[in-house]
Amino acid sequence: MIFNFDNTYAELSSILYTEIIPEKIQNPQLLILNNELLKELNIEKSDDITEYLCANKLTANPIAMAYAGHQFGHFTMLGDGRAVLLGEQVTAKNERFDIQLKGSGITPYSRGGDGKAAAGSMLREYLYSAALEGLKINYPLQA
């Protein structure tokens, strides 16, 4: 088991989420892995970690979260449109971190598009996350 999940979100009312099994990826390739972050989150670096990081292998039911808020001046129903929550990782220090896939395909909360994410764009997010981490500005990290 590479993760140590305790999924409190899935204990909430079911109107707040939808269970999603992402489409399987054939021959997934790992481009980049943040080893320091894995250690910090106590995620085991198994030989088949790529399979877990693209949800070909699952340790819990992934969910797309529903939420709402003001966007562009209006109250809008939102939700994970191209992301799923794989689970809530509990670290050795008993801290909790959501492990989320981005670009895993459409969900009931998607609007347009195919729910996927291009590698170039994801590398850009990785770079800017790393920049903020280096500057010691708190920000959601990318694995």
Added chain:
Amino acid sequence: MKDSNPYFILRNYKAEEAIEEYREKKSLEKIYTLLDVLKNPYENNLQYKYYQQPPESDYDKRYKTFCNT
């Protein structure tokens, strides 16, 4: 002072150069170098002086990104 004034920031044109190299050659070499540059931005690493250079003067006027890309 030293903890608040980085020697290195992620310059958009450097990020795009690295992403472009991945797109065209499937090479992550520039990405890894950039990650190394960004790791200790408060240390003046002379080896990476090139990464402190600003872009051509009109670069930022032309540069566009969108949220979540």
